[in-house]
Amino acid sequence: MKQLILGLAATLMMTAAHAEPTATGDLGLVIERAKGSVLLVDQSDRAALARIEGLGDLSHASLVYSPDERFAYVFGRDGGLTKVDIVTRQIESRVVQAGNAIGGAISDDGKLVAVSNYEPGGVRVFDADTLEMVADIPTGSKTIGLVDAPGRRFVFTMWDTGETWIADFANGSPEITKIPDMGKNPYDALITANGRTYITGLFGEDGLTALDLWDETPEPIRVLPDYGRGQEEMPVYKMPHLEGWALTGREFVLPAVGHPQVLWIDADTLIETGRTQTHGQPVFAMARPDGRQVWVNFAHPLNDTIQVIDSVTKEIIHEFKPGPAVLHMEFTPRGHEVWISVRDANKVMVYDTRTFEKLREIEADSPSGIFFTARAHRTGL
Structure with missing residues (x-):
C-alpha cells in the first residue's frame, strides 16, 4: 500500500510538472449583458x-478580482453575486443576495x-x-458609490x-x-488610488461632494457647486459613471451631468481648472494609465463615438466612431492599447492608443463592461 501511495504521488507530481502553466495577469473578462x-x-x-x-x-x-487574480466576483442586476474561477473557467459558487443590486x-x-x-437597499458583505x-447593513435607502478603502473599510452613499x-471591518x-x-x-462615486479622497456626483443639484478619508472626522466638501447653472439643461439620457474616473497628473477629469462637457478639477484644492466641450453627454471619461490622454464615450443617441482629449491642452485631438452603442473602455495596464465594447455590433474592438489604429475585433454577444485582472491591485476597482 505504501508503495502504491508513493507511486501515485510521484505520478501526480510528474503530471503537475508537465501541465500547461496558467498565468492570469494577462487575462480579463468581458460582460455579455444579454446572455448572462x-x-x-x-x-x-x-x-x-x-x-x-x-x-x-x-x-x-x-466585477472585482481576488488578490491572486484567480477569482472574479461578478455583481448582477438581479442581486446575484457569482464567484468565477478564471483558471478552471467555470462558476465556483453563486448566491442571489438581493432583488436588485x-x-x-x-x-x-x-x-x-x-x-x-x-x-x-443597504449593503451586504x-x-x-x-x-x-x-454582515447585513440596512440603510433605508438605495445605496450607490460602494468602494473599498484602506484598512478593511467600505464607503458607500445613499441616493434617498x-x-x-x-x-x-478592521475588528471583525x-x-x-x-x-x-x-x-x-x-448617483455614483469614486475613490482616489491612495484611498484618501472620496467624491460623489449629485443628480438632484449641481456639483459634487468630496470627503477626506484621512481626516479623523470627515466632513462634506462641496466641489463645483455652481457648474451648469445659467445653462440650458439637456435631458439626461444615461447617468455618467464616476467609477472610470480620470486622474491626469494633478487634475481629475469628470463627466458633467446633463451637459456635453467634461470638468477638470485640481486634485489637491478641488477647484475647477477648466472644461472641455464634448460631442455629447459623457458617460465615461477615462485616463490612459500615464494620464496623457482622456478617452470619452457618450450617452444615447450619440453613443457611436469616442473622443480623445489631450490632458495638457485640454483639447480634443482625435474623434472616431467604433460602431453603435459604445458602452465601455478598458486600457491595458501600461496603456499601449484600449479595448472598447461596441454592444450593437456584438464586438470588442482593440485600438493602439498612440496611432489610433484598430488592431483587432473580437466577437462578443452584447458586450458591456471590460475588466482586466490588473484591477486586482488597485484601490477602488
Missing part, C-alpha cells in the same frame, strides 16, 4: 479564450466582498472564500437620504460612521 455570460479574453493574443455562462441578469453588471467591492485584504443594493454572508457611510463586526449632508440624490 462573461467572455474570458487574453490581452497579448487579443483573443477570446472561453465563455462562462449562468450568471443571471448582467444588464448592469460589474448595483455593484460591489472587495476589501483590501481580499477577505470580504460587499454588494450595494437598490432592493431592499460576504466571505470571499465561501460567499457566506457575514444623501448620507455617506463608512463601514470599518462593522463599525459604522455616518456622514450626513452629502447633497441631493448622489
